Amino acid sequence: AQSVTQLDSQVPVFEEAPVELRCNYSSSVSVYLFWYVQYPNQGLQLLLKYLSGSTLVKGINGFEAEFNKSQTSFHLRKPSVHISDTAEYFCAVRASGGSYIPTFGRGTSLIVHP
Amino acid sequence: DSGVTQTPKHLITATGQRVTLRCSPRSGDLSVYWYQQSLDQGLQFLIQYYNGEERAKGNILERFSAQQFPDLHSELNLSSLELGDSALYFCASSGSLAGGLDTQYFGPGTRLTVL
Numbered sequence: 001a002q003s004v005t006q007l008d009s010q011v012p013v014f015e016e017a018p019v020e021l022r023c024n025y026s027s028s029v030s031v032y033l034f035w036y037v038q039y040p041n042q043g044l045q046l047l048l049k050y051l052s053g054s055t056l057v058k059g060i061n062g063f064e065a066e067f068n069k070s071q072t073s074f075h076l077r078k079p080s081v082h083i084s085d086t087a088e089y090f091c092a093v094r095a096s097g098g099s100y101i102p103t104f105g106r107g108t109s110l111i112v113h114p
Numbered sequence: 115d116s117g118v119t120q121t122p123k124h125l126i127t128a129t130g131q132r133v134t135l136r137c138s139p140r141s142g143d144l145s146v147y148w149y150q151q152s153l154d155q156g157l158q159f160l161i162q163y164y165n166g167e168e169r170a171k172g173n174i175l176e177r178f179s180a181q182q183f184p185d186l187h188s189e190l191n192l193s194s195l196e197l198g199d200s201a202l203y204f205c206a207s208s209g210s211l212a213g214g215l216d217t218q219y220f221g222p223g224t225r226l227t228v229l
Contacts, residue, residue, distance in 0.1 A: 032216060043116060043204055043220035044157075051216065090157065100145070100208065100216065101170050104157040 002027040002093045006105035014113050015083055021076040021108045023091030030096040033074040035065055038088040038107075047089075050074065051096075061085070086112045117141065118221035120205050126227045132193040135224045139186055139207030145169070146188040147208070147218060148180055152201040163188055164209070192226070200228045 007022040025031060032051050036044040048059025055067040065076045074091060088109050092102035117140035127133055139146050148160040150173075159172035163182035174180075177195075182188040192199060202225050206218040 034216075036220075041222075043118070043222045044206075044218075045116065045220065046217055049216065094216075100218075101147070101159050101162060101172065102218070103159075106156045 002031060002095060002103045004091050004093050004103055004105035006089075006091050006108045008108050009106065010109045010111065012111045012113060013081055016080045018079050019077065019081050019085075019110065021089050021091075021110065023074045023076065023105060025072050025074065025091075025093040027072075027093060027095065031093050032096055032102075033065075033067060034092040034094075034102060035059065035063070035074070035076050036090045036092060036104075037061075038090065040087070044090060047076070081110070081112050083112050083114060085110060116219040116221065118205060118207050118219050120203075120221035120224050122224060123222065124225050124227070126229065127195060128229055129195055129197060131195050131228075132191065133195065133226065135190040135192070135203050135205075135226075137188045137190070137205030137207075137221060139188070139205075140219050142209075143207035143219070144186065144209040145207060146182055146186070147206040148174075148188070148190050149204040149206065150201045151204060151223070155201075157204075160190070195228045197228050200226055202226075 003026045005024045034049045035047040050067045058064045088107045091105040094102040119138045144165045147162045160174040162170040180190045202223045204223045205221045
């Protein structure tokens, strides 16, 4: 089985500052990794995913994440945030074989202040 | 807009009652997933259907059931409702040739309040 730990429940940051949202996973097999964003009163939307290949993955809205197998991490970064990035961010993991059911972390609330 | 629709948006009911939540997947998607999101449990996978057949089961209570119809829409039935069933229920779909099997597209959710 896989598990995901999002190390911060809340990350406050000022507009135009860089941000990193941390995600660590646990798995005995190869994994695929995902970041989803949930804006207020909306469903989850895929930001980016790592399936294979380059460990640096670029997503929508200027976000990127780096897969680090040795540290079992998949941290999400953005060099300069906007007010509109205020949302809940979920890291998810699933085994590369087998079912397509991901396991989600508890989420990190990104709060961007003006 | 993800292309996944869910009805109703809000549902308020009493303990002991039964409700049905409906989901229409994106055009072409064969797989439907149901999730429950609550403050204490986070986002929990309930059940998956693929082209009408149950494919995977997660933390779904026996009081809950689901099905996927020939037109691929899905319904989640919740019965003997308890206060603790109050949550956001999301439907997601995947399986389109365009998106690939690994991308799940989420609907806007149904907020269930049990009084």
